[in-house]
Protein backbone atom coordinates (compact mmCIF):
# COMPACT_ATOMS: atom_id res chain seq x y z
CA UNK A 676 0.00 0.00 0.00
CA UNK A 677 1.37 3.43 -0.93
CA UNK A 678 2.56 5.55 2.03
CA UNK A 679 -0.15 8.19 1.45
CA UNK A 680 -2.88 5.48 1.85
CA UNK A 681 -1.72 4.36 5.31
CA UNK A 682 -4.67 5.12 7.62
CA UNK A 683 -2.61 7.32 9.96
CA UNK A 684 -1.06 9.29 7.08
CA UNK A 685 -4.46 9.66 5.45
CA UNK A 686 -5.98 10.93 8.71
CA UNK A 687 -3.22 13.50 9.25
CA UNK A 688 -3.48 14.74 5.65
CA UNK A 689 -7.27 14.91 5.98
CA UNK A 690 -7.04 16.91 9.23
CA UNK A 691 -4.49 19.34 7.76
CA UNK A 692 -6.17 19.91 4.41
CA UNK A 693 -9.68 19.91 5.85
CA UNK A 694 -8.75 22.24 8.67
CA UNK A 695 -7.17 24.73 6.27
CA UNK A 696 -10.13 24.59 3.91
CA UNK A 697 -12.72 24.94 6.66
CA UNK A 698 -11.01 27.94 8.27
CA UNK A 699 -11.27 29.82 4.95
CA UNK A 700 -14.78 28.58 4.18
CA UNK A 701 -16.16 29.63 7.56
CA UNK A 702 -14.75 33.13 7.06
CA UNK A 703 -15.99 33.40 3.49
CA UNK A 704 -19.49 32.01 4.11
CA UNK A 705 -20.23 32.14 7.87
CA UNK A 706 -23.93 31.59 7.08
CA UNK A 707 -23.44 27.98 5.90
CA UNK A 708 -23.47 24.84 8.05
CA UNK A 709 -19.82 23.83 7.73
CA UNK A 710 -20.16 21.30 10.57
CA UNK A 711 -22.49 19.37 8.30
CA UNK A 712 -19.98 19.66 5.45
CA UNK A 713 -17.27 18.33 7.79
CA UNK A 714 -19.47 15.37 8.80
CA UNK A 715 -19.89 14.39 5.15
CA UNK A 716 -16.20 14.95 4.36
CA UNK A 717 -15.20 12.63 7.23
CA UNK A 718 -17.44 9.93 5.79
CA UNK A 719 -15.73 10.25 2.39
CA UNK A 720 -12.17 10.50 3.69
CA UNK A 721 -10.99 7.87 1.18
CA UNK A 722 -12.77 9.35 -1.81
CA UNK A 723 -10.52 10.52 -4.63
CA UNK A 724 -13.00 12.11 -7.03
CA UNK A 725 -12.83 15.71 -5.83
CA UNK A 726 -10.89 18.20 -3.72
CA UNK A 727 -12.05 20.08 -0.61
CA UNK A 728 -12.68 23.30 -2.61
CA UNK A 729 -14.75 21.34 -5.16
CA UNK A 730 -16.77 19.44 -2.57
CA UNK A 731 -17.23 22.66 -0.60
CA UNK A 732 -18.43 24.49 -3.67
CA UNK A 733 -21.09 21.84 -4.41
CA UNK A 734 -22.22 22.09 -0.79
CA UNK A 735 -22.39 25.90 -1.17
CA UNK A 736 -24.36 25.76 -4.44
CA UNK A 737 -26.85 23.36 -2.85
CA UNK A 738 -27.10 25.51 0.29
CA UNK A 739 -27.84 28.54 -1.89
CA UNK A 740 -30.66 26.73 -3.71
CA UNK A 741 -34.21 27.51 -2.53
CA UNK A 742 -35.99 25.36 0.06
CA UNK A 743 -37.39 22.11 -1.37
CA UNK A 744 -35.06 22.43 -4.36
CA UNK A 745 -35.21 19.82 -7.11
CA UNK A 746 -31.72 18.79 -8.17
CA UNK A 747 -30.29 16.44 -10.81
CA UNK A 748 -26.80 15.00 -10.83
CA UNK A 749 -25.52 13.25 -13.95
CA UNK A 750 -22.71 10.90 -12.90
CA UNK A 751 -22.93 9.92 -9.24
CA UNK A 752 -20.50 6.99 -9.00
CA UNK A 753 -20.54 6.06 -5.28
CA UNK A 754 -22.52 9.13 -4.25
CA UNK A 755 -19.82 11.36 -2.74
CA UNK A 756 -20.63 14.52 -4.72
CA UNK A 757 -24.32 13.60 -4.42
CA UNK A 758 -24.08 13.53 -0.62
CA UNK A 759 -22.28 16.90 -0.47
CA UNK A 760 -25.15 18.33 -2.52
CA UNK A 761 -27.79 16.54 -0.43
CA UNK A 762 -26.17 17.90 2.74
CA UNK A 763 -26.59 21.49 1.59
CA UNK A 764 -30.24 21.15 0.59
CA UNK A 765 -33.05 22.28 2.89
CA UNK A 766 -36.77 21.50 3.12
CA UNK A 767 -38.58 18.19 3.55
CA UNK A 768 -39.35 17.99 -0.18
CA UNK A 769 -35.81 18.69 -1.46
CA UNK A 770 -34.76 15.90 -3.81
CA UNK A 771 -31.73 14.91 -5.82
CA UNK A 772 -32.16 12.62 -8.82
CA UNK A 773 -28.86 10.77 -9.18
CA UNK A 774 -28.52 9.67 -12.80
CA UNK A 775 -25.89 7.01 -13.50
CA UNK A 776 -25.59 3.62 -15.11
CA UNK A 777 -23.56 2.86 -11.93
CA UNK A 778 -21.25 0.78 -14.11
CA UNK A 779 -18.62 3.34 -15.00
CA UNK A 780 -19.62 2.98 -18.63
CA UNK A 781 -18.57 5.86 -20.78
CA UNK A 782 -17.38 6.44 -24.31
CA UNK A 783 -14.19 8.04 -22.99
CA UNK A 784 -11.40 5.47 -23.53
CA UNK A 785 -9.15 6.81 -20.80
CA UNK A 786 -11.96 6.53 -18.23
CA UNK A 787 -12.65 2.91 -19.21
CA UNK A 788 -9.26 1.67 -17.94
CA UNK A 789 -9.63 3.65 -14.71
CA UNK A 790 -13.12 2.23 -14.02
CA UNK A 791 -12.11 -1.28 -14.88
CA UNK A 792 -9.27 -1.10 -12.27
CA UNK A 793 -11.74 0.21 -9.67
CA UNK A 794 -14.34 -2.46 -10.35
CA UNK A 795 -11.67 -5.13 -10.05
CA UNK A 796 -10.71 -3.76 -6.62
CA UNK A 797 -14.38 -3.52 -5.59
CA UNK A 798 -15.12 -7.06 -6.74
CA UNK A 799 -18.47 -5.82 -8.08
CA UNK A 800 -19.83 -4.59 -11.38
CA UNK A 801 -22.05 -1.78 -10.08
CA UNK A 802 -21.64 1.02 -7.54
CA UNK A 803 -25.39 1.32 -6.89
CA UNK A 804 -25.35 -0.56 -3.56
CA UNK A 805 -22.34 1.49 -2.37
CA UNK A 806 -24.21 4.65 -3.40
CA UNK A 807 -27.28 3.56 -1.41
CA UNK A 808 -25.19 2.66 1.64
CA UNK A 809 -23.40 6.03 1.64
CA UNK A 810 -26.77 7.82 1.52
CA UNK A 811 -28.18 5.61 4.29
CA UNK A 812 -25.09 6.02 6.52
CA UNK A 813 -25.38 9.79 6.33
CA UNK A 814 -29.16 9.80 6.78
CA UNK A 815 -29.88 11.27 3.34
CA UNK A 816 -31.91 8.41 1.82
CA UNK A 817 -35.21 10.37 1.75
CA UNK A 818 -33.50 13.07 -0.33
CA UNK A 819 -32.19 10.78 -3.07
CA UNK A 820 -33.69 9.06 -6.03
CA UNK A 821 -31.17 6.99 -7.99
CA UNK A 822 -32.02 6.89 -11.69
CA UNK A 823 -30.25 3.81 -13.05
CA UNK A 824 -29.97 4.72 -16.68
CA UNK A 825 -27.86 6.06 -19.49
CA UNK A 826 -27.75 9.85 -19.25
CA UNK A 827 -29.60 10.69 -22.44
CA UNK A 828 -32.32 8.09 -21.82
CA UNK A 829 -32.78 9.57 -18.32
CA UNK A 830 -33.07 13.09 -19.76
CA UNK A 831 -35.93 11.79 -21.89
CA UNK A 832 -37.66 10.04 -19.01
CA UNK A 833 -37.38 13.19 -16.87
CA UNK A 834 -38.43 15.50 -19.73
CA UNK A 835 -41.64 16.33 -17.84
CA UNK A 836 -39.48 18.35 -15.43
CA UNK A 837 -38.46 20.78 -18.19
CA UNK A 838 -37.91 24.27 -16.76
CA UNK A 839 -38.46 23.18 -13.14
CA UNK A 840 -35.04 22.05 -11.86
CA UNK A 841 -33.14 24.36 -9.50
CA UNK A 842 -29.68 22.89 -9.91
CA UNK A 843 -28.02 20.38 -12.23
CA UNK A 844 -24.50 19.03 -11.73
CA UNK A 845 -22.98 17.24 -14.73
CA UNK A 846 -20.10 14.82 -14.15
CA UNK A 847 -20.88 11.86 -16.42
CA UNK A 848 -19.20 10.81 -19.65
CA UNK A 849 -16.19 13.11 -20.17
CA UNK A 850 -15.82 12.79 -23.96
CA UNK A 851 -16.51 15.90 -26.06
CA UNK A 852 -19.49 14.36 -27.87
CA UNK A 853 -21.10 13.07 -24.68
CA UNK A 854 -20.65 16.30 -22.74
CA UNK A 855 -22.05 18.28 -25.67
CA UNK A 856 -25.03 15.91 -25.82
CA UNK A 857 -25.50 16.17 -22.02
CA UNK A 858 -25.63 19.98 -22.22
CA UNK A 859 -28.20 19.83 -25.03
CA UNK A 860 -30.31 17.24 -23.19
CA UNK A 861 -30.14 18.57 -19.63
CA UNK A 862 -29.90 22.38 -19.83
CA UNK A 863 -33.57 22.76 -20.85
CA UNK A 864 -34.65 21.11 -17.59
CA UNK A 865 -33.13 23.92 -15.48
CA UNK A 866 -35.54 26.69 -14.53
CA UNK A 867 -34.77 30.31 -15.42
CA UNK A 868 -32.43 31.61 -12.71
CA UNK A 869 -31.41 28.04 -11.78
CA UNK A 870 -27.84 26.76 -11.88
CA UNK A 871 -26.02 24.27 -14.11
CA UNK A 872 -22.54 23.21 -12.99
CA UNK A 873 -19.90 20.94 -14.48
CA UNK A 874 -16.97 18.99 -13.10
CA UNK A 875 -13.61 18.77 -14.91
CA UNK A 876 -13.67 22.11 -16.71
CA UNK A 877 -10.03 22.89 -17.57
CA UNK A 878 -8.91 19.41 -16.50
CA UNK A 879 -7.16 16.86 -18.69
CA UNK A 880 -10.66 15.87 -19.86
CA UNK A 881 -10.32 18.46 -22.60
CA UNK A 882 -13.54 17.36 -24.35
CA UNK A 883 -15.53 18.63 -21.36
CA UNK A 884 -13.77 22.01 -21.51
CA UNK A 885 -14.37 22.30 -25.25
CA UNK A 886 -18.06 21.42 -24.99
CA UNK A 887 -18.59 23.98 -22.20
CA UNK A 888 -16.68 26.69 -24.10
CA UNK A 889 -18.82 26.12 -27.17
CA UNK A 890 -22.03 26.27 -25.16
CA UNK A 891 -20.86 29.48 -23.47
CA UNK A 892 -20.00 31.08 -26.82
CA UNK A 893 -23.37 30.03 -28.20
CA UNK A 894 -25.03 31.93 -25.34
CA UNK A 895 -26.61 28.87 -23.71
CA UNK A 896 -25.93 30.22 -20.22
CA UNK A 897 -27.01 33.57 -18.81
CA UNK A 898 -24.04 34.30 -16.52
CA UNK A 899 -21.17 32.66 -14.74
CA UNK A 900 -21.84 31.97 -11.06
CA UNK A 901 -18.40 30.79 -9.96
CA UNK A 902 -15.47 28.43 -10.27
CA UNK A 903 -13.80 26.17 -7.71
CA UNK A 904 -11.02 23.81 -8.77
CA UNK A 905 -12.37 22.25 -11.97
CA UNK A 906 -16.03 22.98 -11.18
CA UNK A 907 -17.65 25.79 -13.13
CA UNK A 908 -21.22 26.93 -12.50
CA UNK A 909 -23.54 29.02 -14.67
CA UNK A 910 -26.88 30.68 -14.13
CA UNK A 911 -29.51 29.83 -16.74
Ligand SMILES: C[S@@+](CC[C@H](N)C(=O)[O-])C[C@H]1O[C@@H](n2cnc3c(N)ncnc32)[C@H](O)[C@@H]1O
Pocket residue numbers: 724725749750751752753754755756757774775776777778779780781782824825826827846847848849853
Ligand atom coordinates in the same frame (compact mmCIF):
# COMPACT_ATOMS: atom_id res chain seq x y z
C1 LIG B 1 -16.42 10.84 -12.59
S1 LIG B 1 -17.66 9.72 -12.11
C2 LIG B 1 -18.72 10.70 -11.11
C3 LIG B 1 -18.11 11.08 -9.82
C4 LIG B 1 -19.05 11.73 -8.83
N1 LIG B 1 -19.78 12.84 -9.43
C5 LIG B 1 -18.27 12.25 -7.64
O1 LIG B 1 -17.71 13.36 -7.74
O2 LIG B 1 -18.22 11.57 -6.62
C6 LIG B 1 -18.60 9.59 -13.58
C7 LIG B 1 -19.81 8.70 -13.48
O3 LIG B 1 -20.56 8.90 -14.67
C8 LIG B 1 -21.15 7.68 -15.03
N2 LIG B 1 -21.42 7.74 -16.48
C9 LIG B 1 -20.54 7.89 -17.49
N3 LIG B 1 -21.18 7.94 -18.67
C10 LIG B 1 -22.50 7.81 -18.40
C11 LIG B 1 -23.67 7.79 -19.20
N4 LIG B 1 -23.62 7.91 -20.54
N5 LIG B 1 -24.86 7.65 -18.60
C12 LIG B 1 -24.95 7.53 -17.24
N6 LIG B 1 -23.87 7.56 -16.43
C13 LIG B 1 -22.66 7.69 -17.00
C14 LIG B 1 -20.16 6.62 -14.64
O4 LIG B 1 -20.82 5.37 -14.41
C15 LIG B 1 -19.53 7.20 -13.38
O5 LIG B 1 -20.16 6.69 -12.23
